[in-house]
Amino acid sequence: MKDVSKIILEQVEDYNELLDDKVDTSAGDETVLFGRGGVLDSVDFVRLLVDIEQAVADEYGKHIALTNEKAMSQKNSPFRTVGTLSEYIKKLLEE
């Protein structure tokens, strides 16, 4: 099965096609998605999360909800970089 980081990066690349201000993914797992240093506004970010949720569901056959209460209240946001998001998704997939 495809690695979660890879899925996220693919979705970011896809989404980049719609954006003027593109997310530079050359840093791989360190790529900033949201928060300081990120270029996505909150609506773009919501749409990207939805795409990632769907891509993960297609690959792993399991539906995960990325924006549950736990995620929203964590001190270190799991949404900050490709790496943190990927770790977070892996945890959800194991649950």
Add this chain to the structure above:
Amino acid sequence: MTSRIILITGTRKGIGKALAEHYLSLGDTVIGCSRSLPDWSENFPGYEHFELDVSDEKKVTEMFGKIRKKYGKLDVLINNAGIASMNHSLLTPFDTVKKIFSTNTFGTFLFCREAAKIMQKKKFGRIVNFATVATPLKLEGEAIYAASKAAIVSLTETLAREYADFGITVNAVGPTPIQTDLVRGVPEEKMTRLLQRQAIHRFGKFEDVINVIDFFIREESNFVTGQVLYLGGV
């Protein structure tokens, strides 16, 4: 124009059935759902039915996953499924309250959320929710039903703003009494008094509702969102 993909909840009978038959006869692709199977669908080979409760999150998300894979898009969602209970609030069990809110309000929310996830990809979508004149008329004996629908009005207005950037409009239709099973239990004299409070004193018809929904979902209505249209002049 390629055929529209239209998802309608509560298609087994009543208004939902009439809506499904209407859009099927126009050549649209219609997907429906309700807790039990409809007995009319064999006349329409293209119709697809999901047997589920609209407040069952797991089943609902599974259904949307299947729709996304099979069609790759969703043009229209009509949140018609709904239940009512006519009773004085002093005689309304808490379980009934929960059931009404689950189906009407939470079900509507769940479908809006999952539909918008698919619709945003194409930057196009039309969502129509079901309100009721019981809310503005403040009908005694329908406190919980009216409250669950008032919440739908509020959802419609706010989601219209949240989804505007995605090219999705969200509106609601508020029917007057229509003679379906839903209002079967209402005593006749109460019903007569109710019709008197409308500007136009007659029962609603399926076509009245269909007409409003046709308007909300047409391409040209892309500047119409967050609106609740009450029938009968209420």
